[in-house]
Amino acid sequence: MDFTQTHFALFGLPATYALDREQLDSAYRELQNTVHPDRFAAQSDAEQRVAMQWATRANEAYRTLKHPVDRGVYLLQLQGIDALDAHNTQMAPAFLMQQMEWREAIDDARAARSVDALDALIDELRRAHRGIETQLAELLDARQDFEGAREAVRQLRFMDKLIAEVGDVYEELES
Amino acid sequence: MALLQISEPGMSTAPHQHRLAVGIDLGTTNSLVASVRSGLATILDDAEGHALLPSVVRYHADGAVDVGYSAQRAQSLDPHNTLVSVKRFMGRGLSDIDDVGSLPYHFVDAPGMVQIKTIAGVKSPVEVSAEILKQLRARAELALGGELVGAVITVPAYFDDAQRQATKDAAQLAGLNVLRLLNEPTAAAIAYGLDNASEGVYAVYDLGGGTFDISILKLSKGVFEVLATNGDSALGGDDFDQRVFCWMVEKGRFQPLSAGDMRLLLTKARDAKEALTEHFEVRVTAVLSTGEMMDATLTQTEFNTMTASLLGKTLAPTRKALRDAGLAVDEVKGVVMVGGSTRMPCVRQTVAEFFKQTPLTNLDPDKVVALGAAMQADVLAGNRAGDDWLLLDVIPLSLGLETMGGLTEKVIPRNSTIPTARAQEFTTFKDGQTAMSVHVLQGERELAADCRSLARFDLRGIPPMVAGAARIRVTFQVDADGLLSVSARELSTGVETSVQVKPAYGLGDDDITRMLKDAFTHAKDDMYARALNEQVVDANGLIAATRAAMQEDGALLEPADQAAIEASIAALENLLTQPDHLAIKRGIEALNAATTDFAQRRMDLNVRRAMAGQKLETFS
Numbered sequence: 163m164d165f166t167q168t169h170f171a172l173f174g175l176p177a178t179y180a181l182d183r184e185q186l187d188s189a190y191r192e193l194q195n196t197v198h199p200d201r202f203a204a205q206s207d208a209e210q211r212v213a214m215q216w217a218t219r220a221n222e223a224y225r226t227l228k229h230p231v232d233r234g235v236y237l238l239q240l241q242g243i244d245a246l247d248a249h250n251t252q253m254a255p256a257f258l259m260q261q262m263e264w265r266e267a268i269d270d271a272r273a274a275r276s277v278d279a280l281d282a283l284i285d286e287l288r289r290a291h292r293g294i295e296t297q298l299a300e301l302l303d304a305r306q307d308f309e310g311a312r313e314a315v316r317q318l319r320f321m322d323k324l325i326a327e328v329g330d331v332y333e334e335l336e337s
Numbered sequence: 338m339a340l341l342q343i344s345e346p347g348m349s350t351a352p353h354q355h356r357l358a359v360g361i362d363l364g365t366t367n368s369l370v371a372s373v374r375s376g377l378a379t380i381l382d383d384a385e386g387h388a389l390l391p392s393v394v395r396y397h398a399d400g401a402v403d404v405g406y407s408a409q410r411a412q413s414l415d416p417h418n419t420l421v422s423v424k425r426f427m428g429r430g431l432s433d434i435d436d437v438g439s440l441p442y443h444f445v446d447a448p449g450m451v452q453i454k455t456i457a458g459v460k461s462p463v464e465v466s467a468e469i470l471k472q473l474r475a476r477a478e479l480a481l482g483g484e485l486v487g488a489v490i491t492v493p494a495y496f497d498d499a500q501r502q503a504t505k506d507a508a509q510l511a512g513l514n515v516l517r518l519l520n521e522p523t524a525a526a527i528a529y530g531l532d533n534a535s536e537g538v539y540a541v542y543d544l545g546g547g548t549f550d551i552s553i554l555k556l557s558k559g560v561f562e563v564l565a566t567n568g569d570s571a572l573g574g575d576d577f578d579q580r581v582f583c584w585m586v587e588k589g590r591f592q593p594l595s596a597g598d599m600r601l602l603l604t605k606a607r608d609a610k611e612a613l614t615e616h617f618e619v620r621v622t623a624v625l626s627t628g629e630m631m632d633a634t635l636t637q638t639e640f641n642t643m644t645a646s647l648l649g650k651t652l653a654p655t656r657k658a659l660r661d662a663g664l665a666v667d668e669v670k671g672v673v674m675v676g677g678s679t680r681m682p683c684v685r686q687t688v689a690e691f692f693k694q695t696p697l698t699n700l701d702p703d704k705v706v707a708l709g710a711a712m713q714a715d716v717l718a719g720n721r722a723g724d725d726w727l728l729l730d731v732i733p734l735s736l737g738l739e740t741m742g743g744l745t746e747k748v749i750p751r752n753s754t755i756p757t758a759r760a761q762e763f764t765t766f767k768d769g770q771t772a773m774s775v776h777v778l779q780g781e782r783e784l785a786a787d788c789r790s791l792a793r794f795d796l797r798g799i800p801p802m803v804a805g806a807a808r809i810r811v812t813f814q815v816d817a818d819g820l821l822s823v824s825a826r827e828l829s830t831g832v833e834t835s836v837q838v839k840p841a842y843g844l845g846d847d848d849i850t851r852m853l854k855d856a857f858t859h860a861k862d863d864m865y866a867r868a869l870n871e872q873v874v875d876a877n878g879l880i881a882a883t884r885a886a887m888q889e890d891g892a893l894l895e896p897a898d899q900a901a902i903e904a905s906i907a908a909l910e911n912l913l914t915q916p917d918h919l920a921i922k923r924g925i926e927a928l929n930a931a932t933t934d935f936a937q938r939r940m941d942l943n944v945r946r947a948m949a950g951q952k953l954e955t956f957s
Contacts (some may be wrong), residue, residue, distance in 0.1 A: 163937065163940070163942065164941075173948075187557070188558075189948070191557065191558060191560045191727075192947055192948065193944065193947065193948065194560070194729060194949075195727055195941050195947070196944055196946075196947040197562070197943070197944060198727055198817075199756065199816075199817045200517070200713075200716065200717060200727065200728065200817065201727075203516055203517065203716075203717035203718070203719070204356070204717065204718055204719030204878075204882075205719075205882055206879050206882055206883065206928075206929055207884075207925075207929045207934070208929045208930070208932045208933040208935075208936040209882075209932075209936045209939070209940075211933070211936075212933070212936045214756050214816060214817065215941070216940055216944070217756050217817070218756045218757055218758045218814070221753075221754045221755070221756065221757050222758070222759075224754075224758065225753070225754070231490055267553060275654075278433060291681045295634075300480050301928060329660055332656070332660065333653075333657065336652075336653055336656060337653060
């Protein structure tokens with residue numbers, strides 16, 4: 163196993179943020195079909211161990227590329243940039259304002275026990291998430307603006323947290 | 338030139354020979370064993386033609402053990418020594434069991450798993466489960482006419498590491514080679530033949546005797562990819578019985594019950610529940626040993642009302658699983674019903690309303706899991722070409738560590754595809770700290786105390802540094818059975834501690850060895866004969882597989898490597914002439930070590946071939 167190979171190279175994909183999801187899925191299936199431990203259950207321990215290492219690697223690479231934040235972090239890491247550096251937490255004030263408004267909207271929906279309000283909110287959050295993803299693709303793939311990309315990745319993380327919080331409120335209302 | 342192989346008389350190990358493998362559904366209420374015969378998955382019946390083996394074990398004073406129907410009949414006669422639904426106690430402590438008061442057992446709160454005092458001594462749920470597995474193994478070996486190479490054993494998808502480990506221990510104790518622990522809903526999905534013909538997203542709703550699972554799977558080109566799973570490992574048909582039981586106690590205005598009467602009423606409650614599947618109302622009568630009696634009618638409507646909250650408890654995990662999969666209800670193409678409890682009309686109706694479609698019920702919900710497990714066992718034993726289907730399953734609950742302040746830090750999130758590995762770095766809290774206590778947890782809660790504690794170990798010998806300077810990397814590896822191992826390493830000095838997580842609620846290796854010895858005290862020779870036979874079969878299999886690999890890909894080897902492997906094979910063949918199973922085991926390990934590099938090169942070649950084809954396909 164060549165550990166210097168990038169996750170993108172492993173699946174035969176270009177190292178870009180824009181992603182052909184179908185191509186990724188199909189390459190992942192092909193790789194797992196070849197390396198998964200179930201293919202070697204009747205083989206020697208040595209082959210089973212190698213299969214487990216490869217399948218673990220394939221899962222890790224697939225998970226990273228599939229996830230919008232992790233893919234961004236990974237591409238920046240390939241450029242030697244730590245996107246989630248704790249010392250650099252600068253955020254555009256407009257984005258922070260928007261975050262606060264969304265957070266209030268979550269609290270309001272919780273207080274009103276309104277599933278409809280949550281549904282509307284989650285749609286809005288997902289749209290905003292996709293918007294930032296499009297921006298991030300432009301920043302990384304076309305402009306190579308890594309500083310801008312870094313901020314966009316952090317924004318996506320914020321959005322993920324908000325979406326998870328909405329999920330928690332759904333659970334609260336259901337129970 | 339490769340020599341033709343001729344096997345020793347009476348010992349055929351030719352690789353093309355059909356290898357006997359079974360799938361076992363070790364259920365809360367009933368267990369089954371199935372195998373693929375002539376290409377078809379079939380349930381193996383007992384001599385009387387029963388497919389189901391009631392998961393009931395009765396211990397006698399002389400150490401004799403009854404399993405199945407005979408034990409079930411003795412339930413109310415001998416309630417303390419007749420153990421039912423023991424799966425609910427696997428990997429569980431006394432405090433985890435919330436209905437202790439209404440169970441007729443003498444529980445012993447052992448430091449590990451809860452144990453039960455019987456007339457034949459204190460028994461762990463692992464030993465009880467092993468009795469059920471032994472019975473199924475004997476049934477299979479009789480039906481198939483030979484020794485099994487292995488078994489796929491199913492577990493609820495929502496089982497945690499402790500429960501999975503306990504199940505694997507039980508299989509080991511029953512002398513079964515576990516090919517894989519397979520999640521029950523995933524097994525059902527295979528049996529439903531949701532193969533190439535049916536692409537899309539499916540939900541498997543599995544309500545058994547004591548556990549509930551919901552799995553969301555995506556089927557695409559022969560790959561079964563579990564997107565999310567959720568459930569409740571303490572919710573099942575038993576809880577519906579319990580509701581009817583309470584209703585009976587109320588109707589009969591019964592005084593505190595004896596153990597025998599309690600078991601009698603529970604059996605009556607279950608009969609009533611089952612009758613209501615076919616009838617709108619049922620007459621329920623009981624006469625207790627005290628002479629007290631009851632006679633009342635239970636309607637389906639009353640039953641639905643008293644159990645409505647239980648159904649609600651299945652929908653909450655269902656919503657969570659869909660949310661984790663990022664899917665809406667209308668994106669689910671079909672819903673598969675599994676488990677005897679899905680026969681209840683109220684369950685079917687609730688599921689139909691939730692998913693806005695009629696659920697699939699054309700396969701027997703009691704048998705579908707064992708059939709799927711048998712099909713997977715056939716693949717894993719190497720009886721098929723192997724290109725039929727592939728399962729990609731997930732872990733049901735997040736794995737993590739306790740950090741300062743009793744908080745949980747997740748290392749591997751729930752619904753991660755297995756096998757998987759993840760490392761996280763931690764640091765010291767105090768100046769000069771030289772040891773670190775690692776506490777491994779499983780669960781979703783923020784406080785460590787609210788999660789299941791799987792293991793604790795100490796990493797010692799960290800060089801004294803200022804607080805926050807040491808870097809300790811903790812690596813979690815989850816294998817294809819969903820079982821965890823953890824290692825920790827101090828990065829500046831390389832001090833390493835590794836544990837195979839044996840959960841605090843599981844059995845240690847010593848316990849297993851002791852129990853195995855106990856089981857064989859009257860048949861010591863048998864134990865040696867068995868151990869020797871197992872090693873001989875393994876060794877012959879390994880030699881055959883290694884030769885086949887060298888014939889296929891020998892070009893990958895330098896002459897020196899080739900000679901080294903040949904030498905290891907010759908050494909092992911020489912060991913096979915002596916009846917020393919430990920020496921043979923060492924020979925097997927040596928041959929495995931000699932072929933590790935070769936295995937890696939073969940895999941690299943396979944991957945290059947596969948991915949080259951992939952690219953051509955995508956670009957054309």
